Amino acid sequence: xxxxxxxxxxxxxxxxxxxxxxxxxxxxxxxxxxxxxxxxxxxxxxxxxxxxxxxxxxxxxxxxxxxxxxxxxxxxxxxxxxxxxxxxxxxxxxxxxxxxxxxxxxxxxxxxxxxxxxxxxxxxxxxxxxxxxxxxxxxxxxxxxxxxxxxxxxxxxxxxxxxxxxxxxxxxxxxxxxxxxxxxxxxxxxxxxxxxxxxxxxxxxxxxxxxxxxxxxxxxxxxxxxxxxxxxxxxxxxxxxxxxxxxxxxxxxxxxxxxxxxxxxxxxxxxxxxxxxxxxxxxxxxxxxxxxxx
Amino acid sequence: xxxxxxxxxxxxxxxxxxxxxxxxxxxxxxxxxxxxxxxxxxxxxxxxxxxxxxxxxxxxxxxxxxxxxxxxxxxxxxxxxxxxxxxxxxxxxxxxxxxxxxxxxxxxxxxxxxxxxxxxxxxxxxxxxxxxxxxxxxxxxxxxxxxxxxxxxxxxxxxxxxxxxxxxxxxxxxxxxxxxxxxxxxxxxxxxxxxxxxxxxxxxxxxxxxxxxxxxxxxxxxxxxxxxxxxxxxxxxxxxxxxxxxxxxxxxxxxxxxxxxxxxxxxxxxxxxxxxxxxxxxxxxxxxxxxxxxxxxxxxxxxxxxxxxxxxxxxxxxxxxxxxxxxxxxxxxxxxxxxxxxxxxxxxxxxxxx
Numbered sequence: 001x002x003x004x005x006x007x008x009x010x011x012x013x014x015x016x017x018x019x020x021x022x023x024x025x026x027x028x029x030x031x032x033x034x035x036x037x038x039x040x041x042x043x044x045x046x047x048x049x050x051x052x053x054x055x056x057x058x059x060x061x062x063x064x065x066x067x068x069x070x071x072x073x074x075x076x077x078x079x080x081x082x083x084x085x086x087x088x089x090x091x092x093x094x095x096x097x098x099x100x101x102x103x104x105x106x107x108x109x110x111x112x113x114x115x116x117x118x119x120x121x122x123x124x125x126x127x128x129x130x131x132x133x134x135x136x137x138x139x140x141x142x143x144x145x146x147x148x149x150x151x152x153x154x155x156x157x158x159x160x161x162x163x164x165x166x167x168x169x170x171x172x173x174x175x176x177x178x179x180x181x182x183x184x185x186x187x188x189x190x191x192x193x194x195x196x197x198x199x200x201x202x203x204x205x206x207x208x209x210x211x212x213x214x215x216x217x218x219x220x221x222x223x224x225x226x227x228x229x230x231x232x233x234x235x236x237x238x239x240x241x242x243x244x245x246x247x248x249x250x251x252x253x254x255x256x257x258x259x260x261x262x263x264x265x266x267x268x269x270x271x272x273x274x275x276x277x278x279x280x281x282x283x284x285x286x287x288x289x290x291x292x293x294x
Numbered sequence: 295x296x297x298x299x300x301x302x303x304x305x306x307x308x309x310x311x312x313x314x315x316x317x318x319x320x321x322x323x324x325x326x327x328x329x330x331x332x333x334x335x336x337x338x339x340x341x342x343x344x345x346x347x348x349x350x351x352x353x354x355x356x357x358x359x360x361x362x363x364x365x366x367x368x369x370x371x372x373x374x375x376x377x378x379x380x381x382x383x384x385x386x387x388x389x390x391x392x393x394x395x396x397x398x399x400x401x402x403x404x405x406x407x408x409x410x411x412x413x414x415x416x417x418x419x420x421x422x423x424x425x426x427x428x429x430x431x432x433x434x435x436x437x438x439x440x441x442x443x444x445x446x447x448x449x450x451x452x453x454x455x456x457x458x459x460x461x462x463x464x465x466x467x468x469x470x471x472x473x474x475x476x477x478x479x480x481x482x483x484x485x486x487x488x489x490x491x492x493x494x495x496x497x498x499x500x501x502x503x504x505x506x507x508x509x510x511x512x513x514x515x516x517x518x519x520x521x522x523x524x525x526x527x528x529x530x531x532x533x534x535x536x537x538x539x540x541x542x543x544x545x546x547x548x549x550x551x552x553x554x555x556x557x558x559x560x561x562x563x564x565x566x567x568x569x570x571x572x573x574x575x576x577x578x579x580x581x582x583x584x585x586x587x588x589x590x591x592x593x594x595x596x597x598x599x600x601x602x603x604x605x606x607x608x609x610x611x612x613x614x615x616x617x618x619x620x621x622x623x624x625x626x627x628x629x630x631x632x633x634x635x636x637x638x639x640x641x642x643x644x645x646x647x648x
Contacts, residue, residue: 044488044489044490044491045459045488153576154576155576156576183338183339183515183576183577184338184515184517184556184559184560185338185555185556185559185572185573185576186338186576187559187560188555188558188559188570188571188572188573189572189573189574191570192569192570192572195569210488210489212489213518213560213561213562214560214561216561217561217570250490251489251490253493254489254490254492254493255489255518256489256492256493256496256516256518256519256521256522257518257521257562258517258518258520258521258545258557258560258562258641259521259545259562259641259644259645260520260521260522260524260541260542260545260645261542261644261645261646261647262521262644262645263518263521263522264521264522268490268493268494268497271490
């Protein structure tokens with residue numbers, strides 16, 4: 001395989017809440033993302049999946065560990081050059097398209113903000129052209145640039161969020177639950193759009209979600225998180241056809257199949273997480289690219 | 295009303311007055327709930343599924359007007375009453391909680407954060423029944439045990455914030471069951487919960503249903519949940535039921551293009567197609583009621599008649615109906631989208647139906 005685009009090694013993210021209480025949100029997580037692939041992160045709420053995304057894009061300062069992106073170290077202190085490289089080449093799509101778009105700005109200015117900051121155009125005309133093109137790419141029309149976020153439906157707003165990420169031509173997009181707030185029929189539209197864009201631009205996705213059937217559909221490789229630990233990672237095929245970790249097994253068994261006769265005979269496996277001790281477990285290789293914390 | 299039917303909604307029509315104008319949210323809804331069975335109401339947000347159920351439970355907001363319709367609820371062998379004819383007071387005293395109880399989506403907002411959960415459970419019993427404090431407390435402990443809460447005596451003294459999301463939803467279910475209702479309406483009961491907890495809550499509701507002989511209505515957009523729990527499915531779109539049938543009929547032989555879209559929008563675990571079959575556009579705004587079939591603008595199989603006239607319910611079998619002109623005998627035969635055809639074949643094969 002080629003060189004990884006993103007390499008996360010032994011990432012720890014702790015939040016000090018008070019003098020004697022620290023939330024250990026992420027503990028020693030390591031994974032890689034290769035150019036043009038989709039890596040899915042799944043886990044229950046509170047498992048640390050959103051925190052990992054935010055630590056990688058440096059909305060948080062990682063407590064410990066190393067993050068290498070595009071051959072540069074992006075953990076720890078950032079110099080100006082690295083920060084500019086990071087801000088241009090890594091973008092994020094947020095969960096709630098309403099609260100992540102500034103209601104006082106026109107769509108064109110929301111999308112163009114990154115272009116303005118990085119000076120990626122030489123004339124006003126060029127700026128408008130870039131914005132118009134990107135709007136068309138996500139299935140809106142260039143005329144929409146003059147409108148405000150409240151004039152759009154939820155699905156359209158999420159398209160604006162995607163356009164804002166895409167306009168920088170990033171190499172990695174972190175999609176944090178970007179379809180969970182949308183209606184089912186709109187989810188399929190957005191997922192199809194994300195796939196088309198990946199085919200065109202070869203960007204990589206870190207796809208964070210709790211909906212396993214959608215994660216399976218879009219991801220090449222998957223990481224399963226529980227209580228801040230990466231308990232299992234491997235190709236989508238490996239995880240779904242041969243889950244090794246008991247937590248993964250229980251998670252997969254709990255996803256309801258949209259098939260009544262099959263579903264009515266399935267029983268979810270229970271997983272007792274009250275006395276697990278992940279800290280003393282180690283990552284073991286169980287398949288080609290398949291690892292589990294055992 | 296058939297012998298085994300406990301609830302029957304007939305031709306329900308509701309509008310809301312808003313600042314922007316009148317929103318025709320429910321445009322003629324008919325359905326029946328057989329005693330002891332589970333009915334799922336499926337649709338996107340804004341399709342009117344929650345409003346329909348709020349009308350049944352007498353919880354409509356003040357700006358709603360019921361223009362038309364009847365909601366019959368069986369009170370005895372031969373007797374039934376029209377819930378829409380009762381005053382709010384009568385509904386509160388006789389129906390809500392006692393006969394029809396509701397479980398809402400977010401347990402944190404449906405519980406009172408300042409009250410111990412014990413008193414929240416007994417509150418409804420004191421309201422509806424002559425019951426002593428000791429008896430009520432005993433019953434509350436029993437209910438907590440029934441919904442799978444360990445150490446119920448201790449938990450009675452807890453406040454909602456001391457419980458996890460799954461536990462809270464269990465408490466909400468216990469409250470709903472406290473006066474032994476006949477019908478339980480669950481409005482997206484597990485949407486706010488993780489899949490592992492969702493599975494347990496759904497199993498719990500099914501368990502209680504068989505134990506107490508409840509009739510259950512689920513409001514949901516998650517077809518996986520529907521497949522797990524439902525006996526009958528009604529699909530709603532733009533304030534109407536556009537397809538209804540048994541769960542098998544809807545999942546293995548859907549007839550309405552909107553149901554096709556809903557089914558294929560959620561990939562099953564075997565989906566490997568490059569693209570999901572998706573419905574273009576978004577649902578209509580009922581502030582401006584569409585002419586003809588409300589789904590026509592998003593339907594790639596739409597015909598000329600769809601723009602002029604609304605399709606009636608066509609009968610496919612004794613239990614299966616769908617409102618689409620495609621089922622008219624004169625309609626041209628159409629080919630199902632490939633993704634969908636393969637998917638249905640897969641689903642039938644997995645379920646051993648040929």
